[in-house]
Amino acid sequence: MNGDGTQDARGTQANPVPRPAGPPPMPAVPPRPDGSAFLTWLRTPRPEAAPGVWRFGHKPRSAQEPEEIPARQLIGGAVIALLVGWLIWSLLWNGYLGGWWLLPLDAMTTSWTDPNSYSRVVFGWAWYVVVALGIVIGMGRLGRWGEVWRRLVAPHLRRRESTPPPPPPEQDPAEWPALRAAGAVDAAERLAAEARTGLMRDVDHARIVRAWQGVRTGRFSLATFTGAVLKDGAAACLHPSGERDLPARLARHDLVTGQVRLGTTADDPRNPYSYRGTGLGLGPDLLGTSLVAVGPAGSGKTGSLARPLTESLCLQALAGRTAVVAVGAAGAGLGPADAFDVVVRIGNPDSVYDLDLYGGTGDPDEAAAILAEALVGDLDEVRRATTVLAQLLGPFRAVHGRFPGVPELRRLLDGDPGPLAELREALREQGQDSLLRELDARERQAGQPGDPGGALTDRIALLDRPAFAGFFDTSGQSRPFSLKALDHPVRVRVDLPERGHADASRMLARLVLAQFTASVTVREDRSLFACLVLDDATGVVTPEAVRGIQRLRSANAGVVLTLRTLDDVPRPLRGPLLGATGCRMALSGLTPWDGQDFAEVWGKEWTEARDVTDRQIIAETPAGKAVHMLRRVITGKAPTARAVTVRQVERERWSASELAHAVPPGHAVLSLTTVKGEHAPPLLVDLRN
Template sequence: MDSDGTQDARRAQANPVPRPAGPPEPPAVPPRPSVPPRPDGSAFLTWLRTPRPEAAPGVWRFGYRPRPDEEPEVIPGRQLISGALIAFLVGWLIWSLLQNGYLGTWWWIPFDLIVPDSWRGGDSRIGQVGNVVVYQGYQVLVALAIMVAAGRLGRWGEVWRRFVAPRFRRPRPRQTAPAPADDPAAWNQLRAAGAVEAAERLARDARAGLMRDVDHARIARAWQGVRSGRHSLASFTSAVLKDGAAACLHPSGERDLPARLARHDLVTGQVRLGTTADDARNPYAYRGTGLALGPDLLGTSLLAVGPAGSGKTGTVVRPLAESLCLQALAGRAAVVVVGAAGAMLGPADAYDVVVRIGNPESVHDLDLYGGTTDPDEVAAILAEALVGDLADPHPGSDSRRSTTVLAQLLGPFRAVHGRFPSVPELRGLLDGAPGPMGELRTALQQAGQDSLLRELDARERQTGRPGDVSGVLADRVALLDRPAFAGFFDTSGQSRPFSLKALDHPVRVRIDLPERGHADASRMLARLVLAQFTASVAVREDRSLFACLILDDATGVVTPEAVRGIQRLRSAHAGAVLTLRTLDDVPRPLRGPLLGATGCRVALSGLTPWDGQDFAEVWGKEWTEARDVTDRQIIAETPAGKAVHMLRRVITGKAPTARAVTVRQVERERWSASELAHAVPPGHAVLSLTNVKGEHAPPLLVDLRD
């Protein structure tokens, strides 16, 4: 959609370069004022009124025309034309034989039954005329019968539809204006509820070109709030009458993104990723249709695997992030995008909060404790971030001991200071240094916290014993206690930390991780954000807002607890998007559970056979019909037979054969590991989809460049 001028003004230069001094120029004659073009909303109305029929999961519904489930039998053009010509010649031959009497006179029996006896051989003029008329009419009737039979045998109708009719067909104008009762631009649901004036104002703005797709989606979302009782009808009506299409704005005041790279349809919430290839391995109903994703599919989470340069960020992550940012502006989603600094995840103006960890120019900070005040919850999340990748993916791991160690320190510290410790303070407590531990004990004794003193005593007794994980935790915290992160993770209230507790609101967040020189710290922070996200969305009061976390690189992030958290996202109206260069970045025991926890799986081109084997196993097998065809050439022994065979060779281009066909049902892999590794063209991907209702699409070969 075109901008309304606010974004253009933002790009204007504040201090233009001054021109050199010179003699004053004569005043130019001002141009005659031209009449500004009248704004027109026809493009928006056409977009809004385009049909969006129900379709299978993943189908781009904008202007979609359903196709049959099975592919119709298509006769080759050469065979079709030759068959039609032969049928015509056979019909002409039969008619000639009938006319010349070579086939007898039996076909005149119906004529004898029709003509009265008084007309035969009579001299009356009426009898002669009637006899001629009936005679000619009977001949025409017989000719038509022969023509119809020849046309059916020669498929003349198919020849007309495929080769003749397209040359005379004129493009019919698309019927974009539905009946008034179904016109989405008329806002009939508002009229039915009594908000007639608000509906009229919105309809006028739409016709005048003042409404965009984001405006329509945002106001429709606000109307849903009125119907659910979250907002009053009076406040909604007054806002619409005052601001029109600009009513119910996002807190940022933005009505669109600075730029769009993908095709979006905010009526259905879909973003188009590509086109399903016209390939025999794809179901016929999907071939040639657009492939799109929306919250109904992202609610089951998505995993994309492909090597560097296969298009994970540009063709999958960037369009999804853009779509969710648009839906956040419409008040329907909250999105958190996590990636390396410098990744192509959209401009900073497309987000409300941009956290650049390790960059001193960052306006916002990241809350290390996720805005939670419960020490036990914080200890579990922090343990997952610090040592989740070191834990054994089987029961009896060190995660519980790490959670216990952190809880023994975080609880007493918060009780004394009213906040959680900073990174240097937490590192000192985990090291068991006498100074920090002694100060904490003294403060607890002065406050009379006897129960928390027992927690501290237990921690001191366990320090240094075999199996104590405090040293490992201290080493991991030391990765964040670096000069590059000195101004981050502040707990004193001097910074502007972002907390994932804000996912109750339609917020757009981008977190840049400092992968260069701090790879281990970046992976640890990614695990922290994922753990905080899964914990925060589970306790939201308003789950009508779709929440999504996008991890541009999930290397080192997948842990047993992360897999369990992803499985719980569907019930919380949330989802996660993870990308990996290879499944080898995931521990072997977790690859199957990870593929099972995500409903949408994407295998991009360039996959290794080992990764392809994992995808082939999770996609399973299907029963297919295998045909074994055996052709045996027929040898003609008579001259007539040889002539017939020669004619058949001219028509079909093949020698006459006797074909034996054996049909049997076999079970084969939908996509084998070899096909995924070697048969996926560049710029393509094979993906399977599952929506929150349980409907699924089989693995589809998709061209991500279209």
């Protein structure tokens, strides 16, 4: 068994999922003396937590912030209580408060006339201890000694345990209790031994757990799974690439929960108390609602967000859980080429893979809709453009058995009589009368007012350039990649030729987004999470793109879009875009008008407002006037009486001004929504920690 059912080709396209040429090299696994580090990682608690909380080793906090006394006041009260207790004991011991506190002792020892008797001495010291304990307990409560210990002393004395206490065998994840319960004891023993000897990694664990889920769902048999584990151990059920890890990791990942740590929630009053100081972790449960991040250049969109998320998704793809497509300009820094199975370098003659212009479909109407969205989606002419393209793609495919390449499509849109005459003659010979009527309709509409053919011709001409001469080939001379392959755990990076071809890059980004939303919504197996990371979505957001994003949640898929400013999105689409995405991030350096859009979508909340009024106190008596004068000389202020009024008011969670001016560098404000509908309010997050 080489996969878990999501890793094998299903014949969804003419060309199968791209694989490395030749057998992939098996990575060397250096032997380790033991697997203590891996076992510690695996056994670390991961309690259920609120959305976005980094669960690895998380210690939940109370939902409400306790009323804490300032440290200086707390220490002062404790010292005063100690001095008062010592004073009381001294007065009692020296008899300054009289001998009444010894009356119980005298009452118990009246029958013992000898003051030096053993019983009298024992009862005497016991009574002293009772009185001393009473003073200590009373003064301890009064001076809050327990809180002093918990807040100021215990944290410095507490030692971190190097390893968590060993769990019972039936609950130890390193012993694979689920496999044992199902009768696969030999497989569980083999995996447990590999974990103890250091031959298992976090990706191996996640991949085998994914394969075991395939057994439970019936995709393949228990015998097949057990045979693969007994044969290969921790290397069982490998990804088609043969890789068991990425070449290098820049972020912290937890493949048990599927989270990647992006930073730390700031200890700020505007954050809920339960989130303050906790790690921020994102996983498929949040990315399944899609994410949009807005911030100027240098604010951390790529390095602090897109790159870690892409790295996490690639790791999960190696575990058979995820399919990922990362799109950005060449050199954008979304990860090294070795971290991907397919790297499409559009405009680079050294690129091994090409991009399928039609998304791997054989349906002319579907191909026309995808291509029209890519070419003129930003011009609000998609419906008419789809009709024009369908009128040409259908006849061409019927004659040639394939769709036209870029030069051929350009000549057809130009109305070149030569190619159109050849099509017409071939259709007559085949008796394709219905397709002949499509060509007749196209010829009648060409050049008429409102005909989108001219716009389509101008846009397709952007791809008919010498730099793209070897790309978008449909004759079978290249290795085109199609997003139909996203029902497999494939890792794809698409480099756009932004330098010198900005308009073409935006058009290609729209093409990838349109193909992604069209492909993932018709997958047979939706247990595999699919994600598109689009670094710099300028010019990509269209009405159809927003509608496509809204459909992704039910298809177990999501997109990550980064923007320099919301001005790169048409004004009528800014609200729908923020409403269609469940996770929204505003990075530092945001403009006030961008902040206004975020402030509106985050809404308002009820909060407690305090109005403080200072009223000067007027003394009536000479003594009072003298005291007031003395206070004014000492403090420099007139004596006042403070009145506090508390009321409930409704205010914005984050105002446009706060988003523009109160977010420190390296920080962001992020709101989250899970695929189950759980929400996290806007959180101030430090992306550098």
